[in-house]
Amino acid sequence: MEGEMMTGNLAAAWGARLAGAEYIPAFPITPQTEIVEALAKWCESGAMPARFVTLDSEHSMMTAAGAAAATGVRVFTATSSQGLLYAFEVLYSVSGWRAPLVLVNVSRALAAPITLESDHNDVLAARDCGFLQIHAETCQEVLDSILIAYRIAEDERVMLPVIVNLDGFYLSFTREPVALPDPELVAKFLPPFHPAHLGFKASEPHALGVAVLGGTPYSYFRHQMHLAALNALVVHQEAAAEFERLFGRRYDLVEGYRLDDAEDVLVMTNAFASKGKAAVDAARAEGRRVGLVRLRMIRPWPAEAIRHVLRGRRAVAVLDQNLSPGQGGILFQELAACLYHETLRPLALCSFIGGLGGKNLSEGEFRTIFEQTAEAGVQGKGIGPVLLYTEADHREMVQLQGIAGKVGTS
Amino acid sequence: MIAIRFHGRGGQGAKTASRILGTAAFLEGFVAQDSPIYGAERRGAPVAAFTRIDKKPIRERGLVARPHLVMIGDASLVQDPAARVLDGIDERTVVFVNSPLTAEQFQAQTSLPGRVTTLDLTETALQQFGKRSAISALLGAVAGRLVGLQEESIREAIARELADLGLAVSAIARNQAVGVACYAAVPMVSVTAGPPQPFPPAALQVPTYESPTRGTARISAAGNSMLRETGGWRTFRPVLVPDKCNGCWLCFAYCPDGVISMTKEDRPVIDYAHCKGCQICVHECPTEALVAEREKEGGVAWKAK
Numbered sequence: 134m135e136g137e138m139m140t141g142n143l144a145a146a147w148g149a150r151l152a153g154a155e156y157i158p159a160f161p162i163t164p165q166t167e168i169v170e171a172l173a174k175w176c177e178s179g180a181m182p183a184r185f186v187t188l189d190s191e192h193s194m195m196t197a198a199g200a201a202a203a204t205g206v207r208v209f210t211a212t213s214s215q216g217l218l219y220a221f222e223v224l225y226s227v228s229g230w231r232a233p234l235v236l237v238n239v240s241r242a243l244a245a246p247i248t249l250e251s252d253h254n255d256v257l258a259a260r261d262c263g264f265l266q267i268h269a270e271t272c273q274e275v276l277d278s279i280l281i282a283y284r285i286a287e288d289e290r291v292m293l294p295v296i297v298n299l300d301g302f303y304l305s306f307t308r309e310p311v312a313l314p315d316p317e318l319v320a321k322f323l324p325p326f327h328p329a330h331l332g333f334k335a336s337e338p339h340a341l342g343v344a345v346l347g348g349t350p351y352s353y354f355r356h357q358m359h360l361a362a363l364n365a366l367v368v369h370q371e372a373a374a375e376f377e378r379l380f381g382r383r384y385d386l387v388e389g390y391r392l393d394d395a396e397d398v399l400v401m402t403n404a405f406a407s408k409g410k411a412a413v414d415a416a417r418a419e420g421r422r423v424g425l426v427r428l429r430m431i432r433p434w435p436a437e438a439i440r441h442v443l444r445g446r447r448a449v450a451v452l453d454q455n456l457s458p459g460q461g462g463i464l465f466q467e468l469a470a471c472l473y474h475e476t477l478r479p480l481a482l483c484s485f486i487g488g489l490g491g492k493n494l495s496e497g498e499f500r501t502i503f504e505q506t507a508e509a510g511v512q513g514k515g516i517g518p519v520l521l522y523t524e525a526d527h528r529e530m531v532q533l534q535g536i537a538g539k540v541g542t543s
Numbered sequence: 544m545i546a547i548r549f550h551g552r553g554g555q556g557a558k559t560a561s562r563i564l565g566t567a568a569f570l571e572g573f574v575a576q577d578s579p580i581y582g583a584e585r586r587g588a589p590v591a592a593f594t595r596i597d598k599k600p601i602r603e604r605g606l607v608a609r610p611h612l613v614m615i616g617d618a619s620l621v622q623d624p625a626a627r628v629l630d631g632i633d634e635r636t637v638v639f640v641n642s643p644l645t646a647e648q649f650q651a652q653t654s655l656p657g658r659v660t661t662l663d664l665t666e667t668a669l670q671q672f673g674k675r676s677a678i679s680a681l682l683g684a685v686a687g688r689l690v691g692l693q694e695e696s697i698r699e700a701i702a703r704e705l706a707d708l709g710l711a712v713s714a715i716a717r718n719q720a721v722g723v724a725c726y727a728a729v730p731m732v733s734v735t736a737g738p739p740q741p742f743p744p745a746a747l748q749v750p751t752y753e754s755p756t757r758g759t760a761r762i763s764a765a766g767n768s769m770l771r772e773t774g775g776w777r778t779f780r781p782v783l784v785p786d787k788c789n790g791c792w793l794c795f796a797y798c799p800d801g802v803i804s805m806t807k808e809d810r811p812v813i814d815y816a817h818c819k820g821c822q823i824c825v826h827e828c829p830t831e832a833l834v835a836e837r838e839k840e841g842g843v844a845w846k847a848k
């Protein structure tokens with residue numbers, strides 16, 4: 134095997150190192166901390182010629198990151214969950230400055246109740262802030278996506294910051310083989326960062342994010358961000374083609390798995406998509422014509438690419454590892470919206486919610502998804518949102534409620 | 544694919560063992576994946592770690608529900624339902640137990656399913672290292688032997704993983720030697736991949752609305768940590784040698800769990816139902832009046848309630 138055994142966190146740190154990040158403001162949070170620890174070690178030893186600074190909170194960290202990027206240096210930072218939310222208002226400022234830094238988020242479910250394991254309510258809360266979002270399935274993809282993210286972010290047609298997301302535990306603490314790209318090739322892929330609209334020079338004062346009242350300029354500038362985000366669809370494809378040419382690995386906006394003759398398709402994101410692919414293999418072995426679509430780029434939303442892979446299918450199931458209380462799965466809503474005008478849209482759209490708080494997705498649960506989705510396709514009527522929660526889960530919960538001193542019926 | 548699940552107690556080295564195995568397989572050209580599950584990140588708490596080995600890309604992630612090999616670093620975990628050591632074990636699963644008992648003796652005592660093999664790694668570590676220390680190299684080496692990896696790749700993997708943890712060169716060399724000795728000594732029961740039994744579809748039971756009294760994450764009880772006995776977390780227990788005790792109360796002051804009380808005669812009394820065996824009292828005692836004794840196998844010292 135090529136490469137070396139590496140956690141998703143270490144792969145993220147290598148992504149920042151190979152990209153030549155010059156400034157790294159940091160604040161620790163489980164399950165992200167290993168990233169900034171690795172970077173701190175490299176900066177200390179001189180292996181990485183960057184300035185590493187610990188801040189007093191994620192809010193300060195994100196402020197420092199955006200301010201540094203606005204002076205025209207390449208900035209990397211990382212956080213997770215509550216940390217991302219604590220930085221939240223600054224995210225909107227940084228994207229509004231069109232400061233193209235890269236932020237890694239290690240997904241972890243949000244409190245309350247508090248937990249450490251992954252789901253995507255943290256990163257999807259940031260879907261409207263103007264950061265682009267790439268969600269990774271493997272440790273290799275984490276590293277590669279950081280390089281691709283800088284290339285997209287720093288393109289004149291985009292100039293927006295990017296979040297690269299990886300799942301806590303399932304990638305962050307999981308080692309698998311990762312090939313380290315050749316630094317000389319990375320330098321070819323990622324030219325030095327010289328933004329025309331950013332910089333810090335005493336003789337050329339400028340102000341970013343100035344006050345605009347009355348709505349007209351505000352509408353104009355926000356719409357510019359929207360167009361910049363949409364441009365990233367094209368820029369991503371160019372970057373992906375160049376990345377493949379240099380490094381031999383191909384990444385698309387959405388990834389199709391065994392789609393050729395698939396009647397029913399399961400849509401997933403992030404690390405659990407690996408398990409989804411295994412489930413597709415198992416279902417195929419039993420004669421089910423099923424496939425999987427993994428959404429890799431979440432912002433900008435690759436509507437045309439999604440329509441292309443889902444056009445003409447019998448039924449589509451979206452497995453959301455998130456829950457918007459009172460609504461359901463977040464990605465299901467977006468997917469349904471982009472299929473509405475498609476004349477050959479699937480006969481049934483099914484919404485499943487699973488993996489909340491890092492809850493495992495079992496082989497049996499995938500079988501249930503495929504069975505219910507096929508049935509919905511036959512009936513021509515979608516279902517959901519269906520929470521993947523088994524009789525065994527129910528028994529365990531009732532027992533825990535007993536221990537916690539709950540009264541009343543179960 | 545071969546899936547291996549390690550069970551140990553925090554500090555024993557189950558996670559590092561899973562990495563030694565993963566690295567060794569990787570060095571032999573396999574695709575490997577390893578990952579730990581952290582619960583309470585505390586010495587003595589049950590820990591699990593997983594290694595998967597295949598010739599093609601691995602699609603599984605996270606916990607191993609149906610292991611081909613289970614490596615049990617501390618025999619008392621078999622008695623603790625919270626450790627879930629027995630999950631997914633069937634008659635084909637190979638189960639290794641770190642125990643002085645033979646496989647037959649251990650199975651007779653615990654009715655453990657699967658194809659059992661044992662070796663006393665803790666005793667080996669005590670003899671070879673002369674102190675209580677992590678048994679990660681030993682566990683990793685034994686696992687490597689059972690799944691059919693080469694001695695040389697195990698030796699190299701031990702070096703890489705322990706160097707990564709910052710161990711001195713001499714300590715790494717000792718771990719390699721003892722690991723290789725365990726590799727040779729473990730009674731062989733070969734692990735075979737075998738076609739997996741397909742799981743049936745999961746029967747869903749979606750919760751219905753319940754009043755916030757039940758439906759919120761709140762514990763409606765006074766302090767109840769006394770009910771959670773953590774004595775089973777120990778691999779070693781602190782024991783008082785009364786003649787040596789000078790009544791200084793330092794053990795009482797240093798115990799992080801408050802399980803040492805003092806008599807009117809200034810002598811410590813240890814609550815073994817809750818002592819987690821961290822050995823801080825043993826370390827701090829200025830007169831060596833507290834010594835560490837290895838817990839006996841088979842859940843004799845403690846049973847989960």
